[in-house]
Amino acid sequence: xxxxxxxxxxxxxxxxYLPAVVRGLWMTFxxxxxxxxxxxxxxxxxxxxxxxxGLQRLNKDAEGRIKCVACEMCQTACPAHCITIVPSPxxxxxxxxxxxxxxxIDLLRCIFCGFCxxxxxxxxxxxxxxxxxxxxxxxxxxxxxxxLLKVYDVTSQGNIYKRQNEGESxxxxxGKL
Amino acid sequence: xxxxDIAAALVKVLLVFxxxxxxxxxMTLAERRVSAFMQYRLGPNRVGFGGLLQPLADGLKFLxxxxxxPTQANRPIYLxxxxxxxxxALMTMAVIPFGAPLQIGEHxxxxxxxxxxxxxxxxLALTSxxxxxxxxxxxxxxxxxxxxxxxxxxxxxxxxxxxxGLSIIGVVMLTGGLTFGEIIAYQQETGWxxxxxxxxxxxxxxxxxAETNRLPFDLTEAExxxxxxxxxxxxxxxFAMFYLSEYANMITASAFMVSLFFGGWDVPFVDELAMxxxxxxxxxxxxxxxxxxxxxxxxxxxxxxxxxxxxQLMRLGWKVLLPLALVNVVLTGFWLVWRAGA
Numbered sequence: 001x002x003x004x005x006x007x008x009x010x011x012x013x014x015x016x017y018l019p020a021v022v023r024g025l026w027m028t029f030x031x032x033x034x035x036x037x038x039x040x041x042x043x044x045x046x047x048x049x050x051x052x053x054g055l056q057r058l059n060k061d062a063e064g065r066i067k068c069v070a071c072e073m074c075q076t077a078c079p080a081h082c083i084t085i086v087p088s089p090x091x092x093x094x095x096x097x098x099x100x101x102x103x104x105i106d107l108l109r110c111i112f113c114g115f116c117x118x119x120x121x122x123x124x125x126x127x128x129x130x131x132x133x134x135x136x137x138x139x140x141x142x143x144x145x146x147x148l149l150k151v152y153d154v155t156s157q158g159n160i161y162k163r164q165n166e167g168e169s170x171x172x173x174x175g176k177l
Numbered sequence: 178x179x180x181x182d183i184a185a186a187l188v189k190v191l192l193v194f195x196x197x198x199x200x201x202x203x204m205t206l207a208e209r210r211v212s213a214f215m216q217y218r219l220g221p222n223r224v225g226f227g228g229l230l231q232p233l234a235d236g237l238k239f240l241x242x243x244x245x246x247p248t249q250a251n252r253p254i255y256l257x258x259x260x261x262x263x264x265x266a267l268m269t270m271a272v273i274p275f276g277a278p279l280q281i282g283e284h285x286x287x288x289x290x291x292x293x294x295x296x297x298x299x300x301l302a303l304t305s306x307x308x309x310x311x312x313x314x315x316x317x318x319x320x321x322x323x324x325x326x327x328x329x330x331x332x333x334x335x336x337x338x339x340x341x342g343l344s345i346i347g348v349v350m351l352t353g354g355l356t357f358g359e360i361i362a363y364q365q366e367t368g369w370x371x372x373x374x375x376x377x378x379x380x381x382x383x384x385x386x387a388e389t390n391r392l393p394f395d396l397t398e399a400e401x402x403x404x405x406x407x408x409x410x411x412x413x414x415x416f417a418m419f420y421l422s423e424y425a426n427m428i429t430a431s432a433f434m435v436s437l438f439f440g441g442w443d444v445p446f447v448d449e450l451a452m453x454x455x456x457x458x459x460x461x462x463x464x465x466x467x468x469x470x471x472x473x474x475x476x477x478x479x480x481x482x483x484x485x486x487x488x489q490l491m492r493l494g495w496k497v498l499l500p501l502a503l504v505n506v507v508l509t510g511f512w513l514v515w516r517a518g519a
Contacts, residue, residue: 029477034217036218
């Protein structure tokens, strides 16, 4: 048989309950005036911490060319099989010899594990802080190379939510994402 | 009855009805906003200024919802139940005086729709009729959880009406009358009843929480146990009627509480009757503030205390409140006899 161990033996005065009731009421009343945790979303946005894993981007090098060499390491590392890469010889003379002609990420499949980022030997693919993208169709949520490069343009100057909260007008226009 | 009296009565009816409906709307908003504040949230603040139009949006939503009648339901009873709940809830406000009598020309208009000579009993009777609606809703739905909710409503009614009635008896004994006019006049002369009947006031306060099915006594709709209680099977406007009548009952109960124990529209140390129009305005304001406090208390308590278990509720009703109310009646009786002898 189990025995109940009481750490506090109720006194006779506790059996009136009213002091406890008043204390409870006071507790909830004081909380009315505390600072609220709610972020009024479209007006102010939650700013994720550095290292947040959101929407991907494809980085550009100093000349504005895509850093990716289409080695397909990320495609191999991806546990969700959401990356599709079609490589091709690079059109430029100097620099890398390969580049992708197609680089699609199926965002509905992506689990935002960040393995692509880790696998990449060129630091070409990165996960950004962007969390609020949504769409009405599945097709819209397959982001292509053009879109990923546009995400780089938007996010390369610092956390976009911090900038939006400071009043800067930024729209994530990645076309068909 | 002269034309003036009829006109005055009509205006008062419309005023009381309108203000009650408006207060219900504000209460649905206040409930959500206050609960949000207590939980560090903001609540609905987008529709209108500070969310003031949210109740309208809610009402529109209710209107546009599909109205489902379950095939297992007993149709006449199922359809009648919301009406039985709603009508008495709105009728009870009729006997509550909400201000000092207003002098218009040579007419003295009491700010009260009807000064029944059994005003107190009238409210007790009508609030009990409202519970029939809950029981019928539970039974007529033809579903087990609403039925349990309805059963609980009837059990709760019996265990709390007694204590509630007995707590009022103390006040009635002091006053010697059952009309609200007499009760308030008595309190104006000798001070609020809360100072003379604190125990009765406390019992009454607890009992009206049970009466209006509000937390911590909302066993009839305990959603964790009974899905939603008596209104589980109701949707659209019929659900809205249950919802509205819950708030209407809260308003009535608060006004009842204020009239019995907190002097109604009386402002302490002020003679409203001698001040003319301003006195009337002041008295109405006092009434609104007092009722507003108790409405806030309803919300406040709801978001502070957990629900009572069924047996705890029964024990509290029968073994604590009822004996205490009886003791209060006896003590009041002794005091009256002692005062008459002295």
